[in-house]
Each structure stands twice: as structure tokens, then as C-alpha cells.
Amino acid sequence: MLLNQFLFLAAFLFATGVYGVLARKNGVLVLMSIELILNAVNLNLVAFGAFNQTVTGQIFALFVIAIAAAEVGVGLAIVLLIYRNRRSVDLTGIDALKG
Amino acid sequence: MVAQNIAFWTIALVMITAAMSVVTTRNVVRAALSLVIVLAGVAAQYILLAAEFTAVVQVLVYIGAVIVLFLFGIMLTRARIGHESDLDHSNRVPAFIVSGALFVLLVALLRDAFGGIHIPDSAPSTTGQVGDAIFSTYLVPFEIASVLLLAALVGAIVLARRD
Numbered sequence: 001m002l003l004n005q006f007l008f009l010a011a012f013l014f015a016t017g018v019y020g021v022l023a024r025k026n027g028v029l030v031l032m033s034i035e036l037i038l039n040a041v042n043l044n045l046v047a048f049g050a051f052n053q054t055v056t057g058q059i060f061a062l063f064v065i066a067i068a069a070a071e072v073g074v075g076l077a078i079v080l081l082i083y084r085n086r087r088s089v090d091l092t093g094i095d096a097l098k099g
Numbered sequence: 100m101v102a103q104n105i106a107f108w109t110i111a112l113v114m115i116t117a118a119m120s121v122v123t124t125r126n127v128v129r130a131a132l133s134l135v136i137v138l139a140g141v142a143a144q145y146i147l148l149a150a151e152f153t154a155v156v157q158v159l160v161y162i163g164a165v166i167v168l169f170l171f172g173i174m175l176t177r178a179r180i181g182h183e184s185d186l187d188h189s190n191r192v193p194a195f196i197v198s199g200a201l202f203v204l205l206v207a208l209l210r211d212a213f214g215g216i217h218i219p220d221s222a223p224s225t226t227g228q229v230g231d232a233i234f235s236t237y238l239v240p241f242e243i244a245s246v247l248l249l250a251a252l253v254g255a256i257v258l259a260r261r262d
Binding site: 001002003004005006007008009011012013014015016017018019020022023024025026027028029031032033035036039042043046047049050051053055056057058059061062063065066067068069070071072073074076077078079080081083089090092 | 100103104107108111114115118119121122127130131134137138141144145147148149150152153156157160161164165168169171172173175176177185186187188190191193194195197198199201202205206209210213214215216217218219221224228229232233237240241244247248250251252254255256258259
């Protein structure tokens with residue numbers, strides 16, 4: 001297998017995730033797009049680990065998975081608070097810091 | 100080798116379709132279920148790369164826990180089950196231009212840097228090797244990650260509980 005086919009797939013997932021973060025305005029959907037980005041990074045790490053014949057890539061991927069789980073927990077709690085305060089998860093409405 | 104490539108491109112095609120569905124669908128629950136397909140596809144690619152422990156962790160943590168958390172989030176923010184018209188910004192075109200340019204740039208760079216390099220065929224890394232590395236070389240980051248998970252858990256509870 002070519003190394004590049006995994007890297008191209010990860011690049012596509014990454015670009016899709018970036019599109020989702022920029023184009024979506026529902027808070028939960030933005031968090032889902034961030035998951036796409038993190039999975040693209042994990043795929044890269046494991047592919048490079050297999051290429052270098054070490055387990056280091058896998059271990060970094062495991063750390064990223066742990067961080068992603070923590071991020072989703074806190075992120076959804078924040079989205080829940082936004083919903084409780086504003087009765088909507090529309091991220092364009094959160095512009096209190098705008099001058 | 101051919102079988103592996105057929106498996107790769109089949110799974111990759113499914114993942115690409117599902118990923119595009121995650122960022123374009125008008126239905127929040129369908130987006131979450133498409134995300135399940137993408138995450139399962141990533142786990143399958145890990146197995147193709149002979150990383151079976153990471154694949155199992157991917158299924159357990161992402162499909163088992165994170166997706167359930169997302170479905171809870173959808174339920175608690177009372178998103179409608181069905182079509183919804185206001186999920187997207189008005190600036191979809193600039194977002195598409197930015198992400199498309201990013202993808203083209205990444206593909207050009209990767210083609211330049213790693214073109215024609217093959218992943219060597221080797222014995223799959225065993226779960227024992229992964230465990231040895233985590234509990235010797237990467238012991239301190241592992242402990243820090245567990246403390247971070249605890250802190251995130253406490254933080255999420257503090258944020259989300261009603262006083």
C-alpha cells in the first residue's frame with residue numbers, strides 16, 4: 001500500500017472538517033466537524049507509525065483519542081449552557097464581545 | 100497487496116460519502132449517524148495498517164461513548180428530528196473555497212513529499228508492544244492524560260449541572 005493514499009484520505013477528512021466548522025452554525029454540528037479533523041490527524045499518525053514500523057504513532061493516536069473525549073465532554077457542556085441561556089444553539093447569535 | 104488496496108478504496112469511498120453527509124445534511128441526527136460511519140471507517144483503516152489495539156479503542160471510545168454523548172447533546176438542545184433549514188451559515192461559498200484550497204494544497208505537498216513511498220509489509224504490532232511503550236517510555240504523558248480526563252469530567256459536570 002502506498003503511504004500517500006492514507007495521507008490523501010486524511011487530508012480529505014481534514015478539509016471536510018474545516019468546511020463543517022466554517023459553514024455550520026449549530027454548535028453540536030461544529031463539534032462533530034472537529035471530530036472529523038481529529039480523526040484525520042489520528043489516521044496520519046497511525047499511517048506514519050506503520051511506515052516507520054514503530055508503535056509510537058499508535059500511542060500518539062491513543063492520546064489524541066483521550067483528549068478528544070475530554071474535549072467533547074466539555075464542549076457539549078458549554079453548548080448545553082449556551083442553549084440554557086439563549087434557548088438556541090445558533091453560534092452566530094453569540095456576539096456579545098463584538099464592538 | 101491488491102486485496103488490501105481494494106479494501107482501502109472501498110472503505111475510503113464510503114468514508115468520503117459519509118463525511119460529506121456529516122457537513123451538508125439538513126438533519127442533525129442523520130449527521131451524527133453519518134459520523135458513526137466515518138469513525139467505523141477510520142477503525143477499519145487502522146486494521147488495514149495492522150494497528151488492531153487502536154482500532155478497538157477507536158470503536159469503544161468514539162462509537163461507544165462520543166456518539167452517545169452527541170446524541171444526548173442533540174436531545175438536550177431539542178434539535179428537531181427531521182429537516183431543519185437554519186443549520187448553515189450564509190458564508191458557505193467562502194467556507195467551500197477555503198477548505199477546497201486547503202485540500203488542494205495538502206495533496207500537492209503530500210504528493211511532492213511522499214510520492215511513491217510504500218508502507219513496508221511487516222508483522223503487525225501487538226497489543227503487548229503498545230502496552231509496553233505506554234507503561235515505560237510514555238508513562239508520564241499517560242498519567243497526565245488520566246488527570247486531564249478527570250479534570251475535564253469534573254469541569255463538564257460543574258458546567259452542566261443546574262443550581
